[in-house]
Amino acid sequence: MGLIEQIIARAKSNKQRIVLPEAEEERTLTAADRVLADDIADLILIGNPEKVHALAKEKGLTHIDKATLIDPLNYEKSEELAQLLQKLREKKGMTIEKARELVKDPLYLGCMIIKTEGADGQISGALSTTGETLRPALQIIKCAPGITCVSGAMLMITDKPEYGENGVLVFGDVAVTPMPDANQLSQIAVCTAQTAKSVAGFADPRVAMLSFSTKGSASHEVVDKVVEATKLAKELDPSLKIDGELQADAALVPSVGTKKAPGSEIAGKANVLVMPCLEVGNIAYKLVQRLAGATAIGPILQGIARPVNDLSRGCSVEDIYYLVAITACQAMDAKK
Incomplete structure (x- = not known):
């Protein structure tokens, strides 16, 4: 068994909850369908439900309903998460109004779900820059104990x-x-x-x-x-x-x-x-x-308390699929 197959097998052996905050993006949704079909991870997709379901139908993706789908603009826990974010970032001048705005951002929302132990890791970058991926992770999840360098x-x-x-x-x-x-x-x-x-x-x-x-x-x-x-x-x-x-x-x-x-x-x-x-x-x-x-x-980001990984904007469906398995393996280790 090759290394990639070993990584996938480890992910399957102890399924983790991975957030994909760019669920309206075609490659991401296609990879998500494959992950769900192969039972590699439990997925939390963030995106407009109508757009996600329409894209899934257009592409013939038949496993998306197995994922938890969250609408960032109409999430029942938004106010609760906004209150927590404001408290976490209060010393940095975070207002409740700004926090309410940020939890509508899928990348921030995903990190807040991880912070409240509703998920184990996150992957973005098909649409976002590395800075956009890392910023909420470092502000909310922060670095692992004893580590200051990502x-x-x-x-x-x-x-x-x-x-x-x-x-x-x-x-x-x-x-x-x-x-x-x-x-x-x-x-x-x-x-x-x-x-x-x-x-x-x-x-x-x-x-x-x-x-x-x-x-x-x-x-x-x-x-x-x-x-x-x-x-x-x-x-x-x-x-x-x-x-x-x-x-x-x-x-x-x-x-x-x-x-x-x-x-x-x-x-x-x-x-x-x-x-x-x-x-x-x-x-x-x-x-x-x-x-x-x-x-x-790779690259596989390391040093964050819970895994948050960054894709290239030129990534393939396979890149996303493999990174889900990699992130799941990191998530298992982070819980030890």
């Missing part, structure tokens, strides 16, 4: 079983924080290892903190940052298997790891690669994807 992980599926976890690696951060400091980088390491467990199913995440230096082979302030981040990550999660700074070949190739970092339990065995900055992460995953023919799945 980041994005990418699952990389290669045909090279000698690397990573039978050819699968997890890269982070590839999506959110351009130039993390040592503290942020340590959080990215911990969160990416957690994603490797909850989504990729790694029983034993082994984290390499990447650099152009291995164990002092070069001296520079950006190397110092990686060394400090490695130390802080161990303090943040003492159980974490992590080492750095390591060059990419020392992290992945046993013979190179033994030579460059003798005695390291990570060198040559890493399955989680943490990049020193977003520029490196974004370039690295795209090079591996294009030159090595790897399958890249």
Whole structure:
């Protein structure tokens, strides 16, 4: 069974409640129908019921009635949620009038439903920007305990079983924080290892903190940052298997790891690669994807107390379908 099939199987084994706040969007509704047909998750669709039902009929979608459909302009809990939102954001100057307006916004409404434990995760981005997706999540759901930095992980599926976890690696951060400091980088390491467990199913995440230096082979302030981040990550999660700074070949190739970092339990065995900055992460995953023919799945947002994931506006039905399963796996882990 491949990784994608494993993720779907885990989602099916413990169905989670996932909000799709862009239910009037054709690809989203089509993916929702497939998710419901395959019994992967319980869905909460936010949109105008007449438009949703008309689109479902037009596209021949026969499973949409299995979802909970919420009209954001006529929701019976709107006032209750507005009162709570105003209280949550009172110190930021939130008025009840503004809160009543915001809970009519599907992205805010979905996050408020999660906040009140009516759902376990949310996916948007087919119509919305990353900022529009993240803003209500960070204002309402907030970051996970001990985390102040949101980041994005990418699952990389290669045909090279000698690397990573039978050819699968997890890269982070590839999506959110351009130039993390040592503290942020340590959080990215911990969160990416957690994603490797909850989504990729790694029983034993082994984290390499990447650099152009291995164990002092070069001296520079950006190397110092990686060394400090490695130390802080161990303090943040003492159980974490992590080492750095390591060059990419020392992290992945046993013979190179033994030579460059003798005695390291990570060198040559890493399955989680943490990049020193977003520029490196974004370039690295795209090079591996294009030159090595790897399958890249993500980015998967991490660091939020309950999973809220962001789609590309150019996403496919399959992208949305798979991200529902991924979000469900994250949601299971967030409850532990």
